[in-house]
Amino acid sequence: MPTLAERIESLQKKLTQEREKKARIEARRKSEESKKARAADTKRKILVGAAVLSKVEAGDWPREKLQALLNTALTRNSERALFDLPPLPAPAPEPAPENAARSDV
Numbered sequence: 001m002p003t004l005a006e007r008i009e010s011l012q013k014k015l016t017q018e019r020e021k022k023a024r025i026e027a028r029r030k031s032e033e034s035k036k037a038r039a040a041d042t043k044r045k046i047l048v049g050a051a052v053l054s055k056v057e058a059g060d061w062p063r064e065k066l067q068a069l070l071n072t073a074l075t076r077n078s079e080r081a082l083f084d085l086p087p088l089p090a091p092a093p094e095p096a097p098e099n100a101a102r103s104d105v
Contacts (some may be wrong), residue, residue: 002010055061067083074080077087
């Protein structure tokens with residue numbers, strides 16, 4: 001017959017295993033929720049885009065207005081190319097601070 005200390009140790013191991021199992025289940029649930037939220041967000045964006053494009057194609061919304069909106073909203077050149085927008089200029093390098101350590105001193 002196991003001693004009291006052995007039973008306590010066995011129960012503590014079981015408790016630790018059950019807590020780890022619960023944590024894995026919770027992590028899986030959160031991951032699935034996050035995946036569903038991203039999928040819903042993507043679907044919303046696609047549907048909004050389809051609605052706007054149908055308005056433009058029907059002539060209910062000026063194509064120039066859409067181009068102007070996209071020109072201000074799109075910052076990745078690969079995305080801008082999809083809509084025949086010119087690439088954005090590369091950002092200028094930041095000047096070195098005036099009080100930077102000099103190597104010739």
